[in-house]
Amino acid sequence: MLHHLLENVRSQSPLVHCITNYVTVNDCANILLACGASPIMADDPEEAADITAICNALVVNIGTLNQHTIPSMSLAGKKANELGHPVVLDPVGAGASPLRTNTAHALLDSVRFSVIRGNISEIKALALGNTAAKGVDADAADAVDAGNLDTVVAFAREFARKSGAVIAITGAIDIIADAGRVCLIRNGHSMMSKITGTGCMLSALTAAYVAANPENVFHATVAAVCAMGLCGERAHARLSGFDGNATYRSYIIDEIFRLSGSILEAGANYEIR
Amino acid sequence: MLHHLLENVRSQSPLVHCITNYVTVNDCANILLACGASPIMADDPEEAADITAICNALVVNIGTLNQHTIPSMSLAGKKANELGHPVVLDPVGAGASPLRTNTAHALLDSVRFSVIRGNISEIKALALGNTAAKGVDADAADAVDAGNLDTVVAFAREFARKSGAVIAITGAIDIIADAGRVCLIRNGHSMMSKITGTGCMLSALTAAYVAANPENVFHATVAAVCAMGLCGERAHARLSGFDGNATYRSYIIDEIFRLSGSILEAGANYEIR
Amino acid sequence: MLHHLLENVRSQSPLVHCITNYVTVNDCANILLACGASPIMADDPEEAADITAICNALVVNIGTLNQHTIPSMSLAGKKANELGHPVVLDPVGAGASPLRTNTAHALLDSVRFSVIRGNISEIKALALGNTAAKGVDADAADAVDAGNLDTVVAFAREFARKSGAVIAITGAIDIIADAGRVCLIRNGHSMMSKITGTGCMLSALTAAYVAANPENVFHATVAAVCAMGLCGERAHARLSGFDGNATYRSYIIDEIFRLSGSILEAGANYEIR
Numbered sequence: 001m002l003h004h005l006l007e008n009v010r011s012q013s014p015l016v017h018c019i020t021n022y023v024t025v026n027d028c029a030n031i032l033l034a035c036g037a038s039p040i041m042a043d044d045p046e047e048a049a050d051i052t053a054i055c056n057a058l059v060v061n062i063g064t065l066n067q068h069t070i071p072s073m074s075l076a077g078k079k080a081n082e083l084g085h086p087v088v089l090d091p092v093g094a095g096a097s098p099l100r101t102n103t104a105h106a107l108l109d110s111v112r113f114s115v116i117r118g119n120i121s122e123i124k125a126l127a128l129g130n131t132a133a134k135g136v137d138a139d140a141a142d143a144v145d146a147g148n149l150d151t152v153v154a155f156a157r158e159f160a161r162k163s164g165a166v167i168a169i170t171g172a173i174d175i176i177a178d179a180g181r182v183c184l185i186r187n188g189h190s191m192m193s194k195i196t197g198t199g200c201m202l203s204a205l206t207a208a209y210v211a212a213n214p215e216n217v218f219h220a221t222v223a224a225v226c227a228m229g230l231c232g233e234r235a236h237a238r239l240s241g242f243d244g245n246a247t248y249r250s251y252i253i254d255e256i257f258r259l260s261g262s263i264l265e266a267g268a269n270y271e272i273r
Numbered sequence: 274m275l276h277h278l279l280e281n282v283r284s285q286s287p288l289v290h291c292i293t294n295y296v297t298v299n300d301c302a303n304i305l306l307a308c309g310a311s312p313i314m315a316d317d318p319e320e321a322a323d324i325t326a327i328c329n330a331l332v333v334n335i336g337t338l339n340q341h342t343i344p345s346m347s348l349a350g351k352k353a354n355e356l357g358h359p360v361v362l363d364p365v366g367a368g369a370s371p372l373r374t375n376t377a378h379a380l381l382d383s384v385r386f387s388v389i390r391g392n393i394s395e396i397k398a399l400a401l402g403n404t405a406a407k408g409v410d411a412d413a414a415d416a417v418d419a420g421n422l423d424t425v426v427a428f429a430r431e432f433a434r435k436s437g438a439v440i441a442i443t444g445a446i447d448i449i450a451d452a453g454r455v456c457l458i459r460n461g462h463s464m465m466s467k468i469t470g471t472g473c474m475l476s477a478l479t480a481a482y483v484a485a486n487p488e489n490v491f492h493a494t495v496a497a498v499c500a501m502g503l504c505g506e507r508a509h510a511r512l513s514g515f516d517g518n519a520t521y522r523s524y525i526i527d528e529i530f531r532l533s534g535s536i537l538e539a540g541a542n543y544e545i546r
Numbered sequence: 547m548l549h550h551l552l553e554n555v556r557s558q559s560p561l562v563h564c565i566t567n568y569v570t571v572n573d574c575a576n577i578l579l580a581c582g583a584s585p586i587m588a589d590d591p592e593e594a595a596d597i598t599a600i601c602n603a604l605v606v607n608i609g610t611l612n613q614h615t616i617p618s619m620s621l622a623g624k625k626a627n628e629l630g631h632p633v634v635l636d637p638v639g640a641g642a643s644p645l646r647t648n649t650a651h652a653l654l655d656s657v658r659f660s661v662i663r664g665n666i667s668e669i670k671a672l673a674l675g676n677t678a679a680k681g682v683d684a685d686a687a688d689a690v691d692a693g694n695l696d697t698v699v700a701f702a703r704e705f706a707r708k709s710g711a712v713i714a715i716t717g718a719i720d721i722i723a724d725a726g727r728v729c730l731i732r733n734g735h736s737m738m739s740k741i742t743g744t745g746c747m748l749s750a751l752t753a754a755y756v757a758a759n760p761e762n763v764f765h766a767t768v769a770a771v772c773a774m775g776l777c778g779e780r781a782h783a784r785l786s787g788f789d790g791n792a793t794y795r796s797y798i799i800d801e802i803f804r805l806s807g808s809i810l811e812a813g814a815n816y817e818i819r
Contacts, residue, residue, distance in 0.1 A: 021587070022571060023585075024572060024575075025295060026296055029297075034517055038410055039296075039408075040369070041294070041296050042369075046372045050370040054369060054370075054408065064588065066590040067592065068341070096596075097600075136586050195579065196572060196576050242784055242804070244799060244802070245580050246580070246795070246796035249796075250522075250796065251519070252519075253519035254517030254519050258515070299570060302742035302743075303791055306740045312569075313639065314609070315610065315643065317610075317611065320643040320646065324681075327642060327643075522792070523796065530792070
């Protein structure tokens with residue numbers, strides 16, 4: 001199944017509007033090109049809705065939000081909703097400051113998201129108003145493991161039901177949930193957390209997959225998360241003893257560029273419950 | 274001839290002021306350093322003209338334009354004109370939103386550009402008010418090929434005459450025109466379109482070449498476009514079966530770093546009509 | 547001694563708030579992750595102080611300062627002072643425009659910095675009001691060599707005394723001074739000046755080292771500067787004849803990722819006077 005979802009991205013080459021942070025924006029653009037999509041970044045309120053109108057999907061990433069781009073996120077989100085385009089929210093650092101938490105909540109109130117992707121601390125901040133996030137990384141106290149997996153799955157499902165979005169909680173084990181289904185994904189490598197932007201890149205990738213598979217948002221999200229994790233594994237296998245996180249970053253994007261449907265199908269490690 | 278133009282960049286090390294988008298800004302800075310120039314990025318209206326005053330050239334790239342940087346583009350452009358510094362315009366995404374199209378037109382009205390470099394859709398949007406651009410990439414319907422080459426050449430020449438700038442329309446075949454001459458360049462590799470920022474980098478490179486060869490804007494632009502295309506070819510030849518667009522990006526900048534006048538002279542594939 | 551300072555970074559994983567330029571921000575984030583720290587970038591006045599409050603150190607880098615981020619620098623700096631967090635200033639391009647010089651001076655007046663790191667021209671602009679900087683690079687006329695080393699050391703010491711900060715003047719020879727001590731460092735490679743952001747990355751790295759070693763700001767700065775220079779040497783040794791500045795950039799970050807306390811101890815080339 002996954003290989004069709006990937007091939008639809010390559011054949012349709014969706015144009016993805018990113019309102020995203022300036023830290024990882026270049027990687028987001030390159031990973032979109034790598035997967036077969038095209039990026040356009042535009043965050044001024046004067047053009048946010050116009051740019052969304054010519055695109056196939058929108059990603060809203062609050063990683064370096066500011067007073068001038070927050071209105072753009074809302075304007076673009078509403079226009080995308082109006083046109084039926086998928087919208088992905090990446091609530092980077094939600095919980096780390098009132099501005100981030102409040103902005104994320106305001107976006108949830110005004111925009112209908114297809115997918116919300118974040119780490120467990122960010123998703124908790126969104127769903128529960130929890131504000132204990134350690135910056136932009138998940139708090140150790142929130143880590144998902146065998147002991148609390150069922151609890152987190154129930155939480156994800158409940159937030160999916162309430163928000164109407166597919167919820168993607170990514171970490172050592174990734175949890176993808178909509179109101180009725182859940183998927184656990186065990187791809188990826190721990191060294192991915194030593195690169196800035198793996199989460200941001202995955203959110204952009206998810207938007208491309210969902211744009212090319214609009215009738216199948218849940219599985220498209222699963223495919224994107226598997227693709228990112230699998231490419232993290234394959235890129236890690238390619239590292240020499242001299243390489244570190246900078247080379248690893250390039251190799252992950254390279255692997256997304258080279259990824260075929262059959263490699264994805266063979267390497268994806270997921271379980272739908 | 275080209276080798277002197279390149280060597281002038283290395284010997285004079287021009288300082289290039291970039292008002293540019295935050296997607297590809299790091300690559301623009303590194304390619305300027307690679308070719309022997311020095312970059313400075315500054316986009317606040319309070320300092321835009323001051324920074325231009327200490328530089329040798331200015332690039333205005335509207336890739337992530339906003340209400341706060343648009344006045345800076347105009348202020349810096351006018352100051353550069355006043356001081357006789359070359360100014361390069363990269364109208365990223367002109368045609369994709371009224372803000373971009375209108376800003377590009379307003380800049381054309383208020384600033385005298387030495388070179389305008391874009392893809393065919395962007396240049397059409399500038400010259401004809403066409404607004405059918407597909408995001409930041411050229412529209413397939415606009416593609417330049419053997420069938421319409423003469424028409425596009427005549428269009429480029431006419432726009433050069435009207436704007437007073439050297440026009441560089443880059444794509445599979447690059448067309449460089451001023452009012453009297455035209456040059457067709459057949460360097461480059463199709464995979465360059467799978468990296469974000471090859472156009473932005475080329476605009477920055479062009480500013481460096483023109484700054485170091487101010488008496489010869491047309492040929493300096495030809496040299497910069499040949500250099501970028503040739504380095505795209507050479508970097509592609511270096512790719513292994515494991516590499517993708519991220520490694521390719523680094524290799525292109527590496528090739529610009531290593532490019533000598535004699536390699537450029539030998540590899541440039543251009544025809545002046 | 548240096549190896550303990552490095553190991554403290556790895557074991558404590560300090561969270562570093564960066565208000566920094568958009569040119570090199572991705573490299574700053576990746577080098578912080580490489581050394582064992584965690585980055586968070588946040589520059590809106592509404593959250594600058596809140597984000598600083600959850601971090602262990604702050605870096606203020608004025609490389610692409612603007613009217614909206616200048617107040618954030620001051621708000622975050624004051625909050626960090628209030629909480630006793632170390633603050634590093636990187637006065638990129640001070641001297642290149644009145645906005646930069648004046649902003650740097652205003653920050654010196656309102657915030658107490660632990661470390662100020664810049665090239666000789668930037669530090670002169672700060673200490674003496676000199677405004678002859680050639681963009682963001684040191685002016686050749688300011689170069690530190692055997693002939694003027696004693697003069698520059700005395701200048702650094704005097705500025706350290708007046709500002710209360712450790713002063714790090716980096717270049718071919720790096721000079722680290724506080725009111726009583728001075729350290730000369732002879733690590734590094736001249737090709738580092740052909741990469742954008744080596745200075746910015748070093749400032750971020752310094753913040754991580756100082757955050758993990760708050761009782762020992764002087765030596766922590768020495769360790770960070772030695773680490774960056776040594777990794778520049780080691781990365782250079784790894785370059786093949788095909789590599790240029792883009793690959794070099796990745797290799798430097800890779801080396802910081804791989805750097806151990808014993809490699810640092812063995813390779814650091816410093817002399818405390």
